Amino acid sequence: MVALVSALVWLASLGSLAHAGGVTTTTTTTLPSTTSTTLVTTTTSTTIPPSTTSTTVPPTTTSTTVPPSTTSTTTTTSSSSSTSSSTSSSSSSSTSTTSSTLPPPEECGNCLDDDGDGLTDFEDADCCETPPGTLTVERLTLLPIGAVSRIELAASSLPAVPSLVPSTQTLIVQLAPDDATPILCASVDALHFRTKRDRATFVDRSGGVPSARGITNARLQRLGTGLLRLTLRGARAGFHTPAAEQFRVAVALRSLVTPGAPVRCVTRTVDVVPGKKGGSLELP
Numbered sequence: 001m002v003a004l005v006s007a008l009v010w011l012a013s014l015g016s017l018a019h020a021g022g023v024t025t026t027t028t029t030t031l032p033s034t035t036s037t038t039l040v041t042t043t044t045s046t047t048i049p050p051s052t053t054s055t056t057v058p059p060t061t062t063s064t065t066v067p068p069s070t071t072s073t074t075t076t077t078s079s080s081s082s083t084s085s086s087t088s089s090s091s092s093s094s095t096s097t098t099s100s101t102l103p104p105p106e107e108c109g110n111c112l113d114d115d116g117d118g119l120t121d122f123e124d125a126d127c128c129e130t131p132p133g134t135l136t137v138e139r140l141t142l143l144p145i146g147a148v149s150r151i152e153l154a155a156s157s158l159p160a161v162p163s164l165v166p167s168t169q170t171l172i173v174q175l176a177p178d179d180a181t182p183i184l185c186a187s188v189d190a191l192h193f194r195t196k197r198d199r200a201t202f203v204d205r206s207g208g209v210p211s212a213r214g215i216t217n218a219r220l221q222r223l224g225t226g227l228l229r230l231t232l233r234g235a236r237a238g239f240h241t242p243a244a245e246q247f248r249v250a251v252a253l254r255s256l257v258t259p260g261a262p263v264r265c266v267t268r269t270v271d272v273v274p275g276k277k278g279g280s281l282e283l284p
Helices: 002-019
Strands: 061-065 077-082 087-094 136-145 148-158 169-177 184-188 194-196 199-203 217-222 228-237 246-255 264-271
Touching: 136 246, 136 264, 148 246, 148 264, 169 217, 169 228
Parallel strands: 061 087
Antiparallel strands: 077 087, 136 148, 148 228, 169 184, 169 246, 194 199, 199 217, 217 228, 246 264
């Protein structure tokens, strides 16, 4: 404001000089311009209302009922119900139990196929030290005589023994037609053999050894390899010879020296054909 008054006074004095015929001077004074900018801060506030989500899981109850019967099958029954706010489910399931009867183990020496595998006693690996070896059947002749039969058998490749003196081996012989059970299960205890060098001989013409089942003569011969060869005869062996196309022959040795020791077995299935005499069977 003071500056403005001073300027006006100055201009008045110039006017006086002009009228007086003095020098005319023009002066332009630019007043400073002041610009003021005020920034207004705009604040935007957004309020998001809290969102609440609630999920209710209904409890599930499962029960299992096992029926007391040995073999049973029960159909599972389930029921469910639902509303707008909750859902409940209930189910009952049953466990199916199946049991089977296992065959009994093979009882060695009773001339029966106890475990039902088609093999009886000493043709079954269950009764032998190892799976039965292969027997070589050299001769087999069967002749029916009513309820009994005449039998002749020669076989080799029996299990090896270090010596036949003294007699330590109980002999077991089985004979079975085709797929049937044995018709002959005979055994001769080691004490009934007489030994001399590489031979052990059994003789029972009177039938005094019931376990021999009518076998009257049997001989074990030890060969140079240590293996044994068997020959036996029975004039009235305790079985009837049936019609058959094959016979299963099993021979086993049980040690008398070591009671309870595993039995060593050899077996062979051979074909037979009708012999010269009526009803007889023999090797081809």
